[in-house]
Amino acid sequence: MQAFLKGATQTSRPQKDKSAAGPSSEKRAKAVPWVEKYRPKCVDDVAFQEEVVAVLKKSLEGADLPNLLFYGPPGTGKTSTILAATRELYGPELYRQRVLELNASDERGIQVIREKVKNFAQLTVSGTRPDGKPCPPFKIIILDEADSMTAPAQAALRRTMEKESRTTRFCLICNYISRIIEPLTSRCSKFRFKPLADQIQEERLLEICAKENLKYTKESISTLVQLSEGDLRKAITFLQSAARLSPDKEITDQVIIEIAGVVPSKMIDSLLQICLKGTFEKLEVAVGNMVDEGYAATQILTQLHDAILKQDIGDKQKSAIAEKMAVVGKCLADGADEYLQILSLCSVIMQQASQS
Structure with a gap:
């Protein structure tokens, strides 16, 4: 009897452990970045891009869809918009069969265009969705970050776009339209995605704060909007980082500035005051302290540029400083010493300020 009880207790233990581990493992699986969690699920959720939303809505109602070219700054909703549209068009079941998404991280040389894209484009489509809704008689190929494709690959793509127009639509997504060859841009309807307006960003961020039960100040949200410069993805990432950094405390603008x-x-301001009224010895110390604290020279350059524009010095002096900033920016991109470059810029500001 004792042996039987002993065996029973031994077999019941693993079952108890398994059920206890279940919910926590489920929670771990569900943890996703907020950028993905709050990505628009349908075309109506896309913020601020009225023209492209109107075109995609027509295609969802049954109208034909042209080849598309989305371009604009990062974080403005280009990829999210086309993914939301394709999910609405095909539903979750047919989505995998009807949509081919290639990113810059995938190999996208001329061979891939000739084989993978061409083979997918040649497949004919038929049938209806399992839920009975009408399904468009074409597939969609999404080429994200198309501006990083090689020129031969882009040239190979133009013939495929023309030849397979009966069964396939293409959506090219890029940051710089100037890097897409002319024959491709002329085959597509072009849509420019604008940087998101401050008010739209603020609404989205407040919505996320409400859903995640975050404590925040008005200043922190306005700082987020200001630092993201129309890039909603960057704003949401900063917000999540701030929430993780201070889980039970209020998110302040100081926390956002540190994260960014x-x-x-x-x-x-103090560096600028030294440039305008101080000595070169003080300038050396101030620049050295800034670089030693780990601030990026490119960030110092950007903020100095904005601060100089507000200063009350002559236009001639401002243009000379701006020219020096361009040179310093190029040198920093080429890997020059940060301390020497910022010191060189500040000495030009000091020289120009003394002339005005």
Whole structure:
């Protein structure tokens, strides 16, 4: 009897452990970045891009869809828009069969265009969705970050676009339309995605704060909007980082500034005051401290540019400083020493300020 009880207790233990581990493992699986969690699920959820939303809505109602070219700054909803549209068009079941998405991380040389894209484009489609809704008689190929495709690959694509127009639609997505060859741009309906307006960004961020039960200040949200410069993806990422950094505390603008790696405005102002009224010895110390604290020279350069524009010095002096900033920016991109470059720029600001 004792042996039987002993065996029973031994067999019941693993079952208890398994059920206890179940919910936590489920929670771990569900943890996704907020950028993905709050990605628009349908075309109506896309913010601020009225023209492209109107065109996609017509195609969802049964009208034909042209080849599309989405271009604009990062984080403005280009990929999210076409993914939401294709999911609405085909439903979750047919989506995998009807949509081919290739990103810059995939191999997209001329061989891939000739084989993978061409083979997918040649497949004919038929049938209806399992839920009975009408399904468009074409497939969609999404080429994300198309501006990083090689010129021969782009040239190979133009014939495929023409030849398979009966069964396939293409959607090219890029940041710089100038890097797409002319024959491709002329075959597509072009839509420019604008940087999101401050008010739209603010609404979205407040919506996420409400859903995630975050404590925040008005200043923190306005700082987020200001630092993201129309890039909603960047704003949401910063917000999630701030929420993880101070889970039970209120999110302040100071926390956002620290996460974004922005130089505090007080430091920029004091550096500028030394440039305008101080000595070269003080300037050396101030620039050295900034670089030693780990602030990126490109970030200092950007913020100095904005601060100089607000200063009350002559236009001739401002243009000379701006020209030097362009040179410093190029040198930093080429890997020059950050301390020497910022010191060189500040000495030009000091020289120009003394002339005005």
